[in-house]
Amino acid sequence: MNRSAFPPLNLRWLMPLLLALPLLVQAADPLPSWNDGPSKKAIESFVSAVTSEGSKDFVQPAERIAVFDNDGTLWSEQPMYFQVLFAFAEVKRLAPQHPEWKEQQPFKAVLEGDQKTLAASGMDGIIKIVGATHTGLSNEAFIDNAEAWLAKAVHPKSQKPFTEMVYQPMLELLAYLRANGFKTYIVSGGDVTFMRAFAEEVYGIPPEQVIGTTFVTQFQNQDGKLSILRTPKLAHNDDGPGKPESIDSIIGRRPIFAFGNSDGDLQMLQWTAAGSGKRFTGLVHHTDAKREWAYDRESKVGKLDKALDQAKAEGWTVVDMAAEWRQVFPFATATSGQ
Amino acid sequence: MNRSAFPPLNLRWLMPLLLALPLLVQAADPLPSWNDGPSKKAIESFVSAVTSEGSKDFVQPAERIAVFDNDGTLWSEQPMYFQVLFAFAEVKRLAPQHPEWKEQQPFKAVLEGDQKTLAASGMDGIIKIVGATHTGLSNEAFIDNAEAWLAKAVHPKSQKPFTEMVYQPMLELLAYLRANGFKTYIVSGGDVTFMRAFAEEVYGIPPEQVIGTTFVTQFQNQDGKLSILRTPKLAHNDDGPGKPESIDSIIGRRPIFAFGNSDGDLQMLQWTAAGSGKRFTGLVHHTDAKREWAYDRESKVGKLDKALDQAKAEGWTVVDMAAEWRQVFPFATATSGQ
Known part of the structure; x- marks a missing residue:
C-alpha cells in the first residue's frame, strides 16, 4: 500500500461501537445448547467470579487451567470406547x-x-x-x-463419523472458557496420540494440551532416518489416580476447573476441588437413553458410582443430560426440556 | 464510568503513530547482548523467514515451537549441575x-x-x-x-544467586522468539519440578512449558488430605534420546527451533533438524574461560563432542561465547569482542 495515498480518517464513528461491544457480547448466549438449569448457572457464575477483576475470587489468566476427560465427557463412549x-x-x-x-x-x-x-x-x-x-x-x-x-469409520448406532459423536454443549463450553482466558486441556485414559489425531480440529485443543495414556517410546536413528517407535511397554496409565499425577507432571499447575463423567475421573476432580480459592468440578451424568445413552453405577464402560456419591455429598455440579442439554450432538435436531 | 460524560474523541492523531510502529520496533535491537556475528545473523534470518507472511518458509504461529536445553544453554553448569x-x-x-x-x-x-x-x-x-x-x-x-x-544459596565462584547465573543473550533470545509468536519450552535432563521453581520468574517460561526428568509419582489421599508423592523410581530420563521422546509425548509437535550445548542435546537437535521446512539448530560453545568457562570434548559436565562434529558437518549454528556474546550474565559488566 502506498502510504501517501492513505485517506485521512476520522475514527470518531468507532466510539459508539466500542462502547456497545460489552453489551453485544453479553447479549449473545455463549452456551445456547444448555437449558437454563443449575449446571449452566453454576458454570456461568463460576466463570464470572474468577474472571471479574476486583472480584475476591479473581484468578490470573495464567492460572485458569481447565481439564476435561474425553470419553463420555466430550464425546460418547458407548457401546465401547x-x-x-x-x-x-x-x-x-x-x-x-x-x-x-x-x-x-x-x-x-x-x-x-x-x-x-x-x-x-x-x-x-x-x-x-x-x-x-x-x-x-x-x-x-x-x-x-x-x-x-x-x-x-462410522458409529454403529448413529452411522455418523465418530468425530461427530461429540457433545455440542461441551464444544460450546470449551469455546466459552477459552474466550474467558482459560487454557483447555484433555486429560483422558485414551492414548495421547490417538486423541491428537482429532482434538485440534474437533475440540480446538492443540496437541500440547492433550494428556493421555502413553507407551514407552524409543528414538530411532537408522542411517539418519529418524523416528519415534512406540514400544508395547506402558509408560503411564492416565486413569483414576493417574490423572492428577499426569496433571502435576505435565502441566505443573493445579486446575481450577475440571469436568469428567465416571469414577476414572474421581481423583482429578478431588485434586481440582482441594485447591485453594474458588473451584469448579463437574460431572456429565448420562441420563438420556433417547438421544444418547443412560448409564451410571452398573455400567461396564464409564461406570459412575463413587464419583456420583462424592459429587452429591460435596455439591459438585452434576449435569442431567436429559434435562439440561437442549441438544446433544452437533447433528441432532431433537431438542429437550425447558 | 458515566458513559454520557465520555468526551467526544477524535482518534485521527493515532494514525501517524500506528504507521510508524513497525519502524520503531525494527529500530530497537532485540538482541543487544549478541555481537554482530554469524550466530546473531543466523537467528535473525531464521526468525524473519518463518514469520514473514508470504515467505516460502512461513510457519503458522501454532507450529513455532522452540526448545531449549537448560544446563549450559540457559544457565551455567560448572563446576557441577x-x-x-x-x-x-x-x-x-x-x-x-x-x-x-x-x-x-x-x-x-x-x-x-x-x-x-x-x-x-x-x-x-x-x-x-x-x-x-x-x-x-x-x-x-x-x-x-x-x-x-x-x-x-550462592554460586561458589561468582558468589551470585544461581538464578543470576543465567545467560543474558539467551534471555534476550527467549523474549525475541516469544515476541515473534514462538512458544518457548525447556527440555532438560534436570528434574522438571526443580526447574519449575524458577523457570517462570527467571526465563518467563511457565510450568506447562518445562519438560524434564521425572520420577514416578503417586496420588495420595490420606483421610481427604491429598498430595502427589515423589517415589524413587525414575519415570523418564530426559537426556539424549529421551529429549525427542518427551517432546513427542508431551508437546506432540516437532520443534522448528532448538538450542543445546552438549552431546545430551544431540538427538533433540537431530529431531528438530530433520523436520520438513526451514529449521534452526544451535549450540552454545563454551569458549570463554575469562567470563564463564571454556570446555567441550573432554569435559565431565556438559561434554560437547559428537554434537560439535555433527554441527560442523551440517552447518548448524555454533555460538562462540567469547566472540559472540557482548555480555554473558545479567550482572556482568565486562564486555567482549567486536
Missing part, C-alpha cells in the same frame, strides 16, 4: 499380515465378530488387541492410521 | 534427621566436603544423593525446598 473400536478395525485391516490371528484369541473373536468370546477375554484381551494395533510402529505411522480410520 | 549442588546442600540440611549418613557413603563425603571420595562415587553416588533428597516427599514440599535453596 471409540479407541477400542478403532483397535478392532485395525485387527481386521492388519489380518492379512497376521495369518496366525485366525486361530489366536482374542484376535480370532474380533475377526469373526464373536462378541461373547471377546467379552469373556476381558481387559486382558483388550490389552492384547491394543498392544498389537497401537505399538511396534512409529508415532507418525500410528497417527496416520488413526486419521485414516476417523476419516471413514 | 546446579541441581546437584542443591542435592548436596539438602544432604547437609537433612543430616540431623539422618545420623546414619555420618558413616554412609556417598553422604559421608558430602558432609565432610570430601571431593575425592565424592568424585570416585561417580554417577551411582549422585543417583543416591538425588534419590535421598528429591524423593519420598510430596511435590509441593519438594518445590518449597528448591525455592528455599534458590533464595539463599
